[in-house]
Amino acid sequence: MAEKFDAIVVGAGVSGLAAAYTMAKAGLSVIVIERGQYPGSKNVMGGVLYRHMMDEIIPDFWRDAPLERPVVEQRFWFMGRESVVQTGYKGMEWAKPPYNNFTVFRGKFDQWFAKKCIEAGALIINETVVEECLIKDNKVVGVRTDRPDGDIYADVVVLADGVNSILARNLGFHREWRPNQVALAVMEVLKMPSERIEERFNLDKGMGATIEIFGDGTLGMIGTAFIYTNKEHISIGCGTLLSQIREKHIKPYELLEYLKQHPIVRPLIAGSEPCEYYAHLIPEGGYDSIPKLVGDGVLVVGDAAQFVNGIHREGSNLGMTSGHFAADTIIHAKKIGEYDERALSHYRDVLYNSFIIKDLKKYRNASHTMEANPKFFNHYIPASNKAMSEMFIVDGKSKADRQRLAFERITEGRSKLGLVSDMLKIWRAVK
């Protein structure tokens, strides 16, 4: 099997497939190596795929790809023990082609995307683990797989091996992630008839909604819970920084069950049938955790490069765009016949001028600020719930008294100056 390709892509997730598709279309010989039985079988995503970035790789993909529902409403819940403060946006411009984003099942979508790669000329090998990068003269020249005689050679290796990216770590591109650089998320997919989903979520036929939940959905730990609508399933999950759930000694599946039984959540999912249970790490380190991205004969894309914008729950779009950029760089490298770090560093330059690194840089302090100020999650969210309750109670007290009570709920246990300083901190972290 000691064949030589123009490029080897490790991992058939959306980042790797975006790279493979773009290179194959340009006529390069590409092999994708996937450890699961089929692309998507090891991949876990809450479920929102953004249309624009995928359209740049396969124009009008949404006419053909297996998608669940176009998202027309994005809700945000700030949840207390038995209450919720809500905001969000619903817009019918998202109900029309070309749409803004979709819920998807990666088990289906990635198989479709892989088929497109094969049609474009790429080779996809499933059920194969890449154990290490082959190195010659300090340059990556291929990979060693767990198959007999499983060495494969190429001019460039694209590491799209996901959040655990042991290959990039072994190359010394990053140190082992720390527990506060990753979120541990668990999720269940629940079966529910499509008409019932549409009734419960107030949706037109075929349209979808997402709910991001802050506060009690993660018991005040830094993280989010979420509920997404699919065609005939609901995805429900929660994720917190691994450092936080470890410290609290909470079992993730019991946190998920707590969410499912929460009085605000329970009526939405009542009568549904669990189908599958998942766990996944989400890279949350942001800008300051981006590893070395380019070496001699090697590039890192997607989750392996920590390309996740946790504040906006974006990841797959950053991943596929990084895969696209990596492919463009390799296509150019082939033209000039040079694959060293200098030739491939174009990838890094393009990334730093794109939304990917600009967005990660914008929020570089957000995660640290929240970690240093857990009160944003465990004080202000319950307090805002109590304040809203005070505002809406009608009991003969004057409105001025009611507003004073509401404000006291927010400032309970802290000074007004402290409140101003906290608000400034959160503003600075996300501005």
Add this chain to the structure above:
Amino acid sequence: MGDIKIKVNIEDRLYLNRYAANTVSHLSIKDQTVCAKCKEKPCTDFCPAHVYEWKEGRIVAGFEGCLECGACRIGCCHDNIEWRFPRGGNGVQFRLA
């Protein structure tokens, strides 16, 4: 916000998934004496598949139910878990999500 009173039988959750059974464990404890000294044994709580259990003075890794998230690799306070991907085609095979 307090603690969770709910108990979940994790077997019921894992039973929903399809696994291509591993014949060999992809998880191993590097040094059991480190686990014996580890006060909190957080892996027995945060592992979402409840792979790790403290039984008769040692940590047992029930790798068959592993969801391959990698949390134990990063979350073990003593870097005492040897974590590999299962062999190609083995382990959990998700159909949806």
